[in-house]
Amino acid sequence: MAQQQCISQLGGWEGYDVESCAIEVHRGVSWCIVHLSVQPDRQRWCSSCLRPCRAIHDLEQRRIRDLPVFEHRTVIIFPRVRVACPHCGPRVELLRWLDPYARVTRRLGESVARLCKVAAVLHVARHYDLNWKTVKELDKAYLERELGPADLDGIEIIGMDEFAIQKGHRYATVIVEPTRKRVLWIGRGNGREDIRPFFELLGPERCARLKAAVMDMNTGYRLEVQARCPNAAIVFDLFHVVAKYGREVIDRVRVDRANELRSDRPSRRIVKGARWLLLKNRDSLRPGEDVELDELLAANHSLFVVYVLRDALKDLWAQRQPELAAKAWNSWYRKALRSGIEPLRRFAKALRLYLPGILAHCRYPLGTNLIEGINNKIKVIKRMAYGFRDDAYFFLKIRAAFPGVG
Template identity: 65%
Template sequence: MVLELAPEDGAERFCSGCDAPVAAIHDRTLRRIRDLPMFEHAVELWVPRLRLACPRCGPRLERLDWLDPHVRVTRRLAQNVARLCAGTSVRHAARWFGLDWKTVKAIDFRHLDRTLGPPDLDGVRLLAMDEFAIQKGHRYATVVVDAERKRVLWVGRGRSRAEIKPFFELLGPERCAQVRAVAMDMNTAYDLEVRAHCPNAEVVYDLFHVVAKYGREVIDRVRVDEANRLRADKPARRVVKTSRWLLLRNRENLPADQTVRLEELLAANKALLTVYLLKDDLKELWRYRREGWAWKAWKSWKRRALRSGLQPLRMFVRRLEPYLAGILAHCRWPLGTNLVEGINNKIKVIKRVAYGYRDDAYFFLKIRAAFPGLG
């Protein structure tokens, strides 16, 4: 359906540059503009686009309240496209409105950029940082979250010091000095950059990543060693080899039949029993709210780990001890990256719905729009 529009004679016209009324017309060009469909019919408007001879700005387009300059869709169509893109992919929105996917992406990008604007970084005290996979081949991006207001402040490609430095430059020295604590995994680049820019901030290491590291470096290594030791006993070796997730999962999350199997395994293998019990005791460090008690618990745990006689466990103690200050900081700042991990799961959904993103800027705007915060 084609509708041909004509300018109203004698109507007052305004310059799109200075909003001043202008009577003189410099030239006119016929433009084809897409509008909202009428039932199942696509609607196209033929609009004579006027350039006014503004004495202040020179030749400028006439201001139209329903049409942005240099855009081939009406504002109301753009608003509906952006609303649909909030819940579905660009491809599906393009099919629904009968537009090219590049046009739909440009509409949604402009809408997000205009509505979100630059992030409000005033009053930020508590941060959480984590990485997420952006592409295959170990390509990562970093997300920084305001832990108090639960909103995404910044997303950037990479996880090195140089790649996360732009966030702290955006934050500025004064606001960096107001940051009191930053929760993260044991990423050296994050740690060094926080200490370089935020002199008053304490680094807080997250329970999830420490326990995951314990599972990889201790439980998996001891389980493999025990399986190799039982090479002559095929049934026992098979039980140990297939027990990885049984040992890594929390006991309270196991079904009844798996709980019985776990108890039988631990009763039959002393090394696995030792590392399993020490895993549960290690988690208790994050339950303390007084640093003195947490320090005593760490000394007790370290003594038992070193006396176990298990080499992977001794190596883990030596590697973990330099990070002890960040673990004990959890007593004063009970933060974790669980909020960021939840955001990372949502990011995976956003990426999956769109079948991936090739434009980082657009992808990062979609992430910020999904987590506007608590106000």
């Protein structure tokens, strides 16, 4: 009896006594099976209205999982009390160690959620021998409690970016506070109406306090910010402009050049296979690749031009003085138009329409690596947490990865 009291106290199943405890082996797995009985005449509370309530309405036998005891997986079998609440009617009893209708104890749930911070849902499920859906729901509930609603006070600058969910068929938008490196909001879609809920949440006063919004050249984002935030400068970030340049100029010129070389198969193969070599930053090339790149550029003039102008485009973002940035832009623009390379000319003309947003970065020189970093992190989270077709959970994981600094 004394021993069982000890187990009961260790177990922390408040409101219950240990009736029996046995180790059983099923299919090579060792289980600790604990039977609990209800303590009579105890003060109870209604889980719905939280008022005290002594009368029991009925009992329902439940079987839930708890933390492992040493090497044994643990199951608790006990009658769950429904109190006869005078205000709510029959309701499950409020217990500190078990949420209403939960399949695992609160401490097992917290342990699962802690492990989910560093491991994929499927691995956590295997570790605790739980269903992956249970693990996902536990982590989701924990994150919802832990993160709560985002604090939107005192924000002066926001960064906005879209990312693909489900192989590029659907998009979502993430809004961040770059200075504090935290995610403020995530929502489905990448259109103007899709991001409106964020500005509604922010409200007119806080919208008016926004000084800048950093984004890619998404018209919907720009129009919504301009309509809602009268004092916010639109700033285009380098990462997206350079990525667009890579797709629309470098890739295009490379494919055109490969087609020109149809009669020279070895050269054609080199040009065709040089996609990553051309898109990578020069300082992240592997040994030997720099020589390969130099040879490629020397033999293909149009590729050389678009490559050099990409670096010159990046230099624009290094400028901190608007006059110098404007001068650098004019010089870049002239070179692009004179190049005679059609994809480059087209890109330059389109970019010119966004010039104020490019020059605005001088006033708000934000590290664009944050947006790039978030973009990359989202891809990792997608691999770990998605595939479950649960956007809300996916978005919570992204928020949890960028909780903010300072």
